[in-house]
Each structure stands twice: as structure tokens, then as C-alpha cells.
Amino acid sequence: MQSEEGVEANVAITDFASNLFGEIFSPEAVVREHYVLPSHSSSRELPKSVLVTQEMLDNFEDTDEKVRELSEALWGEKLPLESPSRVVIGELLGEHKTIQFIEKMLIDGIFSFETLVETYIKELRPEASPEECRREIIGAFLAGMHTHIELYGSLKSPHT
Numbered sequence: 162m163q164s165e166e167g168v169e170a171n172v173a174i175t176d177f178a179s180n181l182f183g184e185i186f187s188p189e190a191v192v193r194e195h196y197v198l199p200s201h202s203s204s205r206e207l208p209k210s211v212l213v214t215q216e217m218l219d220n221f222e223d224t225d226e227k228v229r230e231l232s233e234a235l236w237g238e239k240l241p242l243e244s245p246s247r248v249v250i251g252e253l254l255g256e257h258k259t260i261q262f263i264e265k266m267l268i269d270g271i272f273s274f275e276t277l278v279e280t281y282i283k284e285l286r287p288e289a290s291p292e293e294c295r296r297e298i299i300g301a302f303l304a305g306m307h308t309h310i311e312l313y314g315s316l317k318s319p320h321t
Contacts, residue, residue, distance in 0.1 A: 169188065170191075171188035171189075171191040172188050174188075174191050175187065175188050175190070175191060205256060205257075205258070206258070207237070207258050207259070207285060207286070208236070208237025208238075209237075210289075210293075211286070211289055211293035211294070211296060211297045212234040212235070212237055213231065213234045213235065213296045213297050213299075213300035214234070214296065215296060217230060217231055217234060217300065218296060218299055218300060218303070221303050223307050225244075225247070228247065228250060228304060228307045228308060229245070229250065231300050231303060231304045232250050232253065232254060232304045232308075234300060235254070235257055235259060235297070235300055235301060235304060236253070236257065240253065241253075247307065247308045247309050248308070248309050248310065248311060250304070250308045251305075251308030251309045251310040252310055254301075254304055254305055254308055255310060257301065258285055259281075259285070259297055259298060259300075259301040260301050260305055262280075262281055262284065262285060263277070263298065263301060263302065263305070266280065274295075274298075277298060278291055278294050278295050278298060279291075281294050281297075281298060282294050
């Protein structure tokens with residue numbers, strides 16, 4: 162909610178809630194949301210070609226093996242540890258250009274999947290086909306949804 166005509170947003174919210182529920186609410190009691198903007202400091206490049214296959218997407222399950230397989234396809238190489246936790250994989254994915262692209266786009270607004278694909282091709286994969294880019298983006302969504310990062314002392318699914 163934005164402040165209008167000199168009225169603070171918290172006062173406008175509590176006035177609305179008071180009218181709706183018939184109780185008095187204090188402006189200090191308003192809970193506001195805030196966003197933790199992801200860090201996008203990686204200079205690591207994407208693999209030369211898209212390695213996420215349709216078979217990987219079709220057969221994806223929420224298992225450590227499948228999450229690792231998809232993450233390695235996104236990275237284009239084996240992950241650095243023998244059995245990385247989903248927190249470690251989540252931290253690594255946070256450095257991935259496709260994940261960073263998705264985060265940047267979705268922080269800026271709401272886009273159709275086709276718009277994501279078209280923009281992804283323009284910005285990151287001009288040599289790849291739309292189908293390859295669709296697979297890579299879907300793979301990034303799946304891997305991101307099934308990994309975690311630690312944020313403020315608790316585990317979060319960061320890339321969704």
C-alpha cells in the first residue's frame with residue numbers, strides 16, 4: 162500500500178481494518194513485508210550448450226539423486242562434493258546464471274513463461290533454441306524448488 166494525501170500507509174491500513182472488523186487497531190501493530198534481495202555476484206558462465214534433457218524433466222522426482230542430476234546438468238559439471246546436502250546445492254544454484262535470471266525477472270514483475278524464455282534467449286542464450294531454453298529454465302525451477310539456503314537461521318527454499 163502506498164501513502165496518499167499525507168496519510169501514512171499504516172494508518173490507512175488500520176483504519177480499513179477497523180471499519181472492516183469493528184475493532185480498533187494500532188498503526189504500530191501493522192506487520193509489513195520485506196524482501197531479501199538475492200546476491201548475484203557470480204562471474205561463472207553457463208555451459209556452452211544446454212544439458213538439461215526432456216527425459217530429466219519428465220523423470221524428475223524429489224530425491225537427492227534427481228536434484229543432484231539436474232543441478233549438475235545446469236552447471237555442466239559434477240558438483241564439488243560426493244554427497245552435497247540440499248543446502249549446499251541451494252547455495253551453489255544461487256550462483257547459477259539461470260537461477261539469477263529467474264530471480265531478477267520475477268522480482269521485477271510478473272511475466273508469462275514465453276516472455277521468460279524470449280528474454281532468456283536474448284540475454285543469456287542467443288545461440289540456443291527456444292525448446293532448449295524452456296528445458297533449462299524448467300530445470301532451474303525444479304532444482305531451485307527442491308533445494309534450500311539458510312536465511313536468518315532457518316532453511317528456506319530460495320529459488321522459487
